Amino acid sequence: MQQALIIDDSKAIRRILGATIRELGFDVAEAGNGREALEELARLPGPVRLILVDWNMPEMNGMEFLLALQGRERHPDTKVMMVTTETAIDQMIKALEAGADEYIMKPFTRDAIVDKLRLLGIVN
Amino acid sequence: MNLMNANSAVAAEPKIEPQNYRYLCEMVYRESGIVLDESKHYLVEARLTPVARDAGAGDLNALCNLMRAISGRPLRDKVVEAMTTNETLFFRDIKPFDALRQVILPELTAKRRPVQTLRVLSAACSTGQEAYSLAMLWKEMKIPGWDLDILGIDLSDEVLDKARGGRYQQLEVNRGLPAMYLVKYFQRDEAVWQIKSEIRSMARWRKFNLLDDLTPLGTFDLILCRNVLIYFDQPTKSRILGAFRGRLISGGYLFLGASETTLNLDDKFLRRQVASAIAYQKP
Numbered sequence A: 001m002q003q004a005l006i007i008d009d010s011k012a013i014r015r016i017l018g019a020t021i022r023e024l025g026f027d028v029a030e031a032g033n034g035r036e037a038l039e040e041l042a043r044l045p046g047p048v049r050l051i052l053v054d055w056n057m058p059e060m061n062g063m064e065f066l067l068a069l070q071g072r073e074r075h076p077d078t079k080v081m082m083v084t085t086e087t088a089i090d091q092m093i094k095a096l097e098a099g100a101d102e103y104i105m106k107p108f109t110r111d112a113i114v115d116k117l118r119l120l121g122i123v124n
Numbered sequence B: 001m002n003l004m005n006a007n008s009a010v011a012a013e014p015k016i017e018p019q020n021y022r023y024l025c026e027m028v029y030r031e032s033g034i035v036l037d038e039s040k041h042y043l044v045e046a047r048l049t050p051v052a053r054d055a056g057a058g059d060l061n062a063l064c065n066l067m068r069a070i071s072g073r074p075l076r077d078k079v080v081e082a083m084t085t086n087e088t089l090f091f092r093d094i095k096p097f098d099a100l101r102q103v104i105l106p107e108l109t110a111k112r113r114p115v116q117t118l119r120v121l122s123a124a125c126s127t128g129q130e131a132y133s134l135a136m137l138w139k140e141m142k143i144p145g146w147d148l149d150i151l152g153i154d155l156s157d158e159v160l161d162k163a164r165g166g167r168y169q170q171l172e173v174n175r176g177l178p179a180m181y182l183v184k185y186f187q188r189d190e191a192v193w194q195i196k197s198e199i200r201s202m203a204r205w206r207k208f209n210l211l212d213d214l215t216p217l218g219t220f221d222l223i224l225c226r227n228v229l230i231y232f233d234q235p236t237k238s239r240i241l242g243a244f245r246g247r248l249i250s251g252g253y254l255f256l257g258a259s260e261t262t263l264n265l266d267d268k269f270l271r272r273q274v275a276s277a278i279a280y281q282k283p
Helices: A011-023 A034-043 A062-070 A089-097 A110-119 B018-032 B038-054 B060-069 B073-084 B095-111 B129-141 B157-165 B179-185 B234-247
Strands: A002-007 A026-031 A048-053 A079-084 A102-105 B117-123 B147-154 B167-169 B186-189 B192-195 B203-207 B220-225 B248-256 B270-274 B277-281
Touching (some): A002 A034, A026 A034, A034 A048, A034 A062, A048 A062, A062 A089, A089 A102, B038 B060, B060 B073, B095 B248, B095 B277, B129 B179, B179 B186, B234 B248
Parallel strands (some): B147 B203
Antiparallel strands (some): B186 B192
């Protein structure tokens, strides 16, 4: 089973995203902010195929997490998608430049998540 | 085109009398060729209840009575539009777009070097996402000196107006559109995302019924008609496929939806596996 990591300070969002990602056959780990996510990545035994990360979170936000990830060895198959209320084009560009492979704005639908994962080659 | 995404939250008990349901089905078939059988009760009720309300009819039975009583087209057009107006999304079923980028568009440009223009028909184009997806894909391919001329046709004025305007809600740009294309080819106008003129200018839009003679549209190198044939009966599917073949250049391609085929409908197309998609080529 492939591993996914969902990073969001909202438990409700983690639950909604987690349900969709599990349905697609992933094993899902969760973190409430970027710092916890880095710890989780260090703890998980195998490569993480998919990371869904919010932008605005306490302690370490999504952008800081992306930048921290850039400084580490990243598995070539790992895809990162930002899932956020930030809708300014400048912010999107920053996230893509910092290493996000995709970007989806909240609110989102289940189908929109699946469509994005299809673009990333994660689901057929 | 996806008629199955209509709101299914309607009462299980049909609210329309059988003779009126038949009347509506026959009228929609006559005007658009779309087959509505007994299994589409929920769809008819979900789509036409707002039309009935707007027309001042209390329910669908009253709407039918009104249509029988007045001979003008506007109400009939509204009913047909409501039954054929459909949701679509950017880069729907990504595989045909991969096939276009990797194989088909390079092949067609090699073939059409003397004219340096490819003509594409987006048939039953709905609100334009398919045509604009192709336009963005083409832009990314950066083929200097070439033009891509896309014609989108649909029988609904409402969807054509939206396609022409190129303005989409956040929920629409969230679906299927790579973020890289969103930041490159769209501008935000408060809550609306406006596709830039460099992409909009590649597409034209025209009200046209697939059942009509397609000859006035000219010839095409590529026709996209995905998830549309499923709503027609066998003779109508064959007729439309024949009409598409008549409008394609020799060596031109037709893309259908993943669940659609020319098999047993038109044996003159060559079925080709291209990347992970199926394309139908005119010999």
